Amino acid sequence: MIIGVPKEIKNNENRVALTPAGALELSKHNHTVYVQSTAGDGSGFSDDEYRQAGAQILDTIEAVYEIAEMIIKVKEPIASEYNLIKENQLVFTYFHFASHQPLTEAMIKSKAICLAYETVELADRSLPLLVPMSEVAGRMAVQEGAKYLEKPMKGRGVLLGGVPGVPPAKVLVLGGGIVGTQSAKMAAGLGAQVTILDINLARLRYLADVMPANVNTVYSNEYNIRSLIKDHDLIVGAVLIPGAKAPNLITRDMLKEMRPGTVLVDVAVDQGGCIETCTPTTHEDPTFVIDDVVHYCVANMPGAVPYTSTIALTNATLPYALQLANKGWEQACRDNVPLRKGLNVIKGDVVYKGVADAFDLPLVDVDTFL
DSSP: OEEEEOOOOSTTOOOOSOOHHHHHHHHHTTOEEEEETTTTGGGTOOHHHHHHTTOEEESOHHHHHHHOSEEEOSSOOOHHHHTTOOTTOEEEEOOOGGGOHHHHHHHHHHTOEEEEGGGOOOTTSOOTTTHHHHHHHHHHHHHHHHHHTSGGGTSOOOOTTOBTTBOOOEEEEEOOSHHHHHHHHHHHHTTOEEEEEESOHHHHHHHHHHSOTTEEEEEOOHHHHHHHTTTOSEEEEOOOOTTSOOOOSBOGGGGGGSOTTOEEEEGGGGGTOSBTTOOOBOSSSOEEEETTEEEEOBTTGGGGSHHHHHHHHHHHHHHHHHHHHHHOHHHHHHHOHHHHTTEEEETTEEOOHHHHHHHTOOBOOGGGGO
């Protein structure tokens, strides 16, 4: 198969979808890999490293899209890429369709095959291609939250771990999944007083067993959220409903119940956000303030640590990319149920329920194509 790796062009997105190690593995299986020139520079991988791994370098993004049967990306295509995507071309990336109608409509129009990392789902309901970036984003949420709690950043002026004689900051984590767990671990490690909310009692029992003593678990409901936000310094939104828009757990009116300088980090912003007042921001301009509450809503947080993120992402995606390349997408998705669940849009039809529901679009059974 001919595989194309374009350079990411979303604002401050420094990741690349494939490391030289990944390119070598695909080349060993007799696939042809084309990488856009300088695509790996932001992650610390040079064109020469890709050449040595068996890839070929193309100068332009147009050339990559034109020649490739399968495009491997990190982030969803942006408007300038829509017309580059060809009919029957397989695009393997993070799409997050349910939060972006123009992208959904463009991919339907393209008649491409859109296989989304974030909806590939194992039998235990875990999301193997979302996990590595969720781990990065969860840890970064606390790192960024700690920074924006500083007074020059418009925060409360609170040190996350406190010092002897001064209590630590209070961190509230909405959601006990991968992002929430990693956020809680980081915050607890820095000495903060942490509370995790979730609606899954089994998950709360597990977290209560494995987390350190400065982490508490609380059942998530509106009453508890409203009570806790009044005295917590950093609130991390870590709610995920696979392939669908995240619910608003913190509404506009709740901001008035928070203390001035409270920091909100909404990791779910690329799925529509779980904080009503959050809208996507960029690494260039990451925050805004509403009612004296600082909002950090960067939609591609792992893009700020691209070396770590790119290696972690390729570790997870490469086995699936190899299956798609070796067998073709139809046979690979017949043989691999988790991979089949990654199919969102096929040749103009929506085949993933969360996307169809988000925009009231007809849902076509994926087996129609398999």
